[in-house]
Amino acid sequence: MCGMLGSGFLVSLQIFSLTLLGALPLGLPVALARMSKVRPLAAIARFYISIMRGTPLMLQMFAIYFVPYYVFGVSLTTDSKWQATIVAFIINYAAYFAEIYRSGIQSIPRGQYEAAEVLGYSGGQTFFRIVLPQVVKRILPSITNEVITLVKDTSLAFSIGVIEMFTVAKQLVASQVSMLPFAIAAAFYWVFNLLIDALATRVERKLDYYHD
Amino acid sequence: MTDASEKDVEQAGAARTTQAAQAGAADGTRAAAPTKSPIVSVRHARKAFGSVPVLRDITLEVEPGEVVAIIGPSGGGKSTLLRCMTLLERLDGGDLAYGDLAVAADGVYGNKDVLARARSRFGLVFQNYNLFPHFSVLRNVMDAPVVVQRRDRAEVEAQARALIAKMGLEGNEDKVPCQLSGGQQQRASIARALAMNPEVMYFDEPTSALDPELTAEVLRVMRGLAAEHMTMVVVTHEMSFARDVADRVVFMDGGVIVEQGPADQVINHPRQERTRAFLAQREA
Numbered sequence A: 001m002c003g004m005l006g007s008g009f010l011v012s013l014q015i016f017s018l019t020l021l022g023a024l025p026l027g028l029p030v031a032l033a034r035m036s037k038v039r040p041l042a043a044i045a046r047f048y049i050s051i052m053r054g055t056p057l058m059l060q061m062f063a064i065y066f067v068p069y070y071v072f073g074v075s076l077t078t079d080s081k082w083q084a085t086i087v088a089f090i091i092n093y094a095a096y097f098a099e100i101y102r103s104g105i106q107s108i109p110r111g112q113y114e115a116a117e118v119l120g121y122s123g124g125q126t127f128f129r130i131v132l133p134q135v136v137k138r139i140l141p142s143i144t145n146e147v148i149t150l151v152k153d154t155s156l157a158f159s160i161g162v163i164e165m166f167t168v169a170k171q172l173v174a175s176q177v178s179m180l181p182f183a184i185a186a187a188f189y190w191v192f193n194l195l196i197d198a199l200a201t202r203v204e205r206k207l208d209y210y211h212d
Numbered sequence B: 001m002t003d004a005s006e007k008d009v010e011q012a013g014a015a016r017t018t019q020a021a022q023a024g025a026a027d028g029t030r031a032a033a034p035t036k037s038p039i040v041s042v043r044h045a046r047k048a049f050g051s052v053p054v055l056r057d058i059t060l061e062v063e064p065g066e067v068v069a070i071i072g073p074s075g076g077g078k079s080t081l082l083r084c085m086t087l088l089e090r091l092d093g094g095d096l097a098y099g100d101l102a103v104a105a106d107g108v109y110g111n112k113d114v115l116a117r118a119r120s121r122f123g124l125v126f127q128n129y130n131l132f133p134h135f136s137v138l139r140n141v142m143d144a145p146v147v148v149q150r151r152d153r154a155e156v157e158a159q160a161r162a163l164i165a166k167m168g169l170e171g172n173e174d175k176v177p178c179q180l181s182g183g184q185q186q187r188a189s190i191a192r193a194l195a196m197n198p199e200v201m202y203f204d205e206p207t208s209a210l211d212p213e214l215t216a217e218v219l220r221v222m223r224g225l226a227a228e229h230m231t232m233v234v235v236t237h238e239m240s241f242a243r244d245v246a247d248r249v250v251f252m253d254g255g256v257i258v259e260q261g262p263a264d265q266v267i268n269h270p271r272q273e274r275t276r277a278f279l280a281q282r283e284a
């Protein structure tokens, strides 16, 4: 039983890792677009973020699963559900990360930009050497929160039929007429989040060498 | 050539004479130094925020080695002038030049390259320091020379350590700004600006965030720089500093230079009523 849950957990872990791998970087251009002085670009980013945060992730998964079929006539294969899940998770979480990045970037005092400008740093140098490291420290708690939510959200893939840990647990509960698989699945999520928490605390402590 | 230089001296007027006299007293080489063209010159500068004019036809030149104090009531445009001279704000009209480098002519600015070259010629010290909080003191001082000027790291580090020591911050190289007092942070930010080897240093009320004791530390290092003939433009409310250290005092109010001249003259014997009123209020 634990073996089956374990292999289900590996699938959840894949959703989790692929989402972070895609959404953490993707959030940055979205945040920059959202803050852009180019109005249409900012409007598009704002709209995108609003849809992603304002509708359920589950519906987004279904939309991404079915839209290519209905609109473009692309035939659905066995991989389609998995692909739709990963894409939906990435673009959904990128929107949340983008808003966190934006709040972090906007919290950096103007004086930092001005000091950098007078010293002759280019825009890119200012962002990557001066601004971003300070943003990372400021947003780390919010990012940790979001990551912990993501661990639990991976169970939403159940609804589209991806066999991740929660799907496995539900099947086991039905076949064994026991709630134990749910309890074990819960333990998996919880322990994994404890690990994330421990990691976040370590990173936070590492960045604790200064405050501003 | 000689004629032109002499004319320059005449045009620069009383301020230079005093400066030369003071320098002569401190160190004989200065008075004998050949006259150079101004390090920075602002001509007929205009700047408005929206419909509110903040700089109205400002003309100011700063000679090499000169210490200019800018004083005046709040809202008079002192910071705006400094921000325009340091390219943080743009003039609406008028000229700005660093030596022979024309930065803006009639409110039209040069390209990126021109602005970058101009930036390499000045340093700016902010009222609230604006050190980079995530960098150590040493890294704050070293980073721009290495990254922006692409100078040799070892050479920069030697200079940075010397500057830090000169600012009285020896032993604090590896601390981060939040571990320092305000006065120490301000001195670190002066070191940061000096590490770029600027031709002129601007200070915008460098001590107004500090209590008197810490103010004294910062003013001491600024006096030191003046004694070494660092060219400086200092916006300050410290009248004693302006009187004792500045060669020339500029009184600004309502976006215009109301009066300027040798420090002693402007502060002790102001000619304009507005200057008198401002100084009287300061003393009270």
Ligand SMILES: Nc1ncnc2c1ncn2[C@@H]1O[C@H](COP(=O)(O)OP(=O)(O)OP(=O)(O)O)[C@@H](O)[C@H]1O
Pocket (backbone or CB within 6 Å): B049, B054, B072, B073, B074, B075, B076, B077, B078, B079, B080, B081
């Ligand atoms: N970014 C801005 N936008 C709009 N108005 C501004 C801006 N910066 C300055 N001002 C206005 O311009 C005028 C001059 O301001 P400035 O900061 O140059 O004065 P100051 O002489 O430095 O005063 P203080 O002694 O208080 O520092 C003020 O009326 C101020 O409100």
Ligand SMILES: [Mg+2]
Pocket (backbone or CB within 6 Å): B078, B079, B080
């Ligand atoms: Mg000011």
